Amino acid sequence: MSTATVSSTDQGFSLLRLWRNKESRSVIIQIITVAVLFAFFAFLISNAATNLERIGKNYNFAFLWEASNYDISQTMIAYTSQSSNFQAMIVGILNTLMVAIFGIITATLLGFFMGVVRLSNNFVANRMVYCVIEFIRNVPVLLHIVLIYGIVVNVLPHPKAAMNLADTFFLSNRGLYFPAPEFGDAFIFVTISFVAGIIGAFLFARHAHKVQDDTGKALPVFWASLGFIIGLPVVVYFISGMPLEWIPATQGKFNLKGGMPLKPEFLALWLALSVYTACFIAEIVRAGIVAIDYGQTEAAHALGISSGRSTQLVIIPQALRVIIPPLTSQYLNLTKNSSLAIAVGYMDIMGTIGGVSLNQTGREMECMTIVLVLYLAMSLMISAFMNWYNSRIKLVER
Amino acid sequence: MSTATDTVPASGAYEPGSHPDLAPPPGTTGPIRWMKDNLFSSPLSTVLTLISVYIVYTVVTSAGSWLVLDAVISADSREACQAIDSGACWAVIVSRFNLSIYGFYPDAERWRLNLAFILLFVALGPILFDNFPARKHMMKFSMAYPVIAYFLVVGGMGLEPVSTHLFGGVMLTLVIGLTGITCSLPIGILLALGRYSKLPVMRMVCTMFIEFIRGVPLIALLFVASVMLNYFLPPGVEFDLLFRVLIMVTFFASAYMAEVIRGGLQSMPKGQFEAADAMGLTYWQAMRLIILPQALKVSIPGIVNTFIGLYKDTTLVLIIGLLDVLGIMRSSLADPKWNGLAHEVYLYTAIFFFISCFAMSRYSLYLERKLHTGHKR
Secondary structure (H helix, E strand, O other): OOHHHOOHHHHHHHHHHHHHOHHHHHHHHHHHHHHHHHHHHHHHHHHHHHHHHHOOOOOOOHHHHOEOOOOOOOOOOOOOOOOEHHHHHHHHHHHHHHHHHHHHHHHHHHHHHHHHHHHOOOHHHHHHHHHHHHHHHOOOHHHHHHHHHHHHHHHOOOHHHOEEEOOOEEEEOOEEEEOEEEEOOOHHHHHHHHHHHHHHHHHHHHHHHHHHHHHOOOOOHHHHHHHHHHHHHHHHHHHOOOOEEEEOOEEOOOOEEOOEEEOHHHHHHHHHHHHHHHHHHHHHHHHHHHOOOHHHHHHHHHOOOOHHHHHHHHHHHHHHHHHHHHHHHHHHHHHHHHHHHHHOOOOOHHHHHHHHHHHHHOOHHHHHHHHHHHHHHHHHHHHHHHHHHHHHHOOOOO | OHHHHHHOOOOOOOOOOOOOOOOOOOOOOHHHHHHHHHOOOOHHHHHHHHHHHHHHHHHHHHHHHHHHHOOEOOOOOHHHHHHHOOOOEOHHHHHHHHHHHHOOOOHHHHHHHHHHHHHHHHHHHHHHOOOOOOHHHHHHHHHHHHHHHHHHHHOEOOEOOOOHHHOOHHHHHHHHHHHHHHHHHHHHHHHHHHHOOOOHHHHHHHHHHHHHHHHOOHHHHHHHHHHHHHHHOOOOOOOOHHHHHHHHHHHHHHHHHHHHHHHHHHOOOHHHHHHHHHOOOOHHHHHHHHHHHHHHHHHHHHHHHHHHHHHHHHHHHHHHOOOEHHHHHHHHHHOOOOOOOHHHHHHHHHHHHHHHHHHHHHHHHHHHHHHOOOOOO
């Protein structure tokens, strides 16, 4: 009962008893774990402190505000070599986000397309896509990146002889040049009408839902939304006197001028990541749709739902439940794999703050801390978003 | 109806069960019907077939002539290759083949790698196939194999020591991949048990470790290994780069392994845990005898997939300066003699990875079929 009465000779006995008791043992184990971990981290940190002191370094982030002294070829914000390391880091973050978002979009589209072809009963297309998927999946993504980069840089022609599509798009070993948009003053109306179109489509969908609930009549939501989101801005665009001009690049003597370039590094990374991830997504999509029992399709047909509608209303919602969790991890993988940019010199987080900045300032500890924190934050955000989406479409059980 | 009446005998009716088998209605079997079903079932399908056939035809003819018909196998340099024929210049692979396998391992000691490689298959056999002859005894050899391989590859015990920075090529890929695979499984199991445990501190520590490792890219961890890890060691102690990389690769794979195994643990019905408790088994007995054998069986496909992922990820070490098979082949592109033969070099590496990874995924399918005890459609 009370520990005060336990004499010193019983001490060993009571410790043994504590160990034999399941609850108290678990508490002891946990205390020991915490103590050991604490000691371990204290050991690591004290080592780091001694080592840093020995070579005369300290741990502070003041270098972030000093000039970075290096150039970055593809930036989305104003940046020169006189900008600070912090700005370089921001450029890196934006570049990582850009390749990740572009990659996720193309990988999803391509992956769903290949997954559907894999499900079709067309023998030749099915087998062909199967071979492509198996080959690409079983080769490291880094190899894809360096291979595509090699093709872009070595095989594509010089800017002088750039592949030219209707004087609008230019493909050369300096990258792919899109025409650059030039917005007139009246373009703001088009933007406003686009936002209004989205709101209108949303309201119409709600209205259509209500009408269907009340009367059973299905309104053409898809075409109406298309009209709202695409049609309205197009009409406004023409009414306001076409305030948007596309200015293509022009071929100079040695290089292409103007336009909106996608650099070879970006192209290689983007293509390689999209194709590689698309192959995994294709298999996920296929598995997700195959997982839906054929009885569901039959039941939908028995209820008189048309084939297209049954896919849309019965099969896809159920397949998504199977597809979303592994799809999330593919998105995460793509984002993390974008750090392989360093192999081709695309300046993402790893290339700026974890690469050139690290080498020039010699602040390994600080730079790597920033890199780890940034990637961790990004991964947590993507998985939080996908968890939210997953819980929205989850099967609601009684 | 008319065909049936033709064969009706004069008496007008068959005895039950005596009706002769009729041929299937025309047009429901045979190659024509198969093509109709699988190639030209709809206009869209027809278009798809034509496009696919065209793509396959162009790829096969152009790749065939480049890869085989116009290829050059023996030449001294790229120029010599181009002088002979217009196709692939496989001479670069031929001249670099030994380098790509053994790295910079001393010539006189290469028999040790060959021996370790042969023994690897002897050790893997009993683990992979349960109808392997004398499996029980061979298993002991498999358990001892990592120690044997260590001494063969690194040296010691009378063998001449070989410095780890001479490692490279396929050999380095295998060293990193196999070490990661062997060490990550037990660590992954412990992490999964920790994350699934009832003790809140254990759960928290394991969850944080797993989520941290899974949240950052491997390349960042490798950078940590190459520039940061030595700061955390006591002054005077330094691990060599390969060892630091192995630590990080193992941690990385363990975290993914832990998640796969946790999935297996979660699929166990609660009754299994309760039954083990009711039998009076301790926690470790219950895990070892009841839970893990079932949970691991469920997660085998995921485990093999993690292995494949890890194996492919070993290429990343080239970024911090270790020359694995991709790194060493890529370095031959810098050789002025072979400058610019990127396609041959990368294709060779790709085929190497494809063969090993495809074999692993086939094995995983084989296991899935073997372990599948439920119903099949």
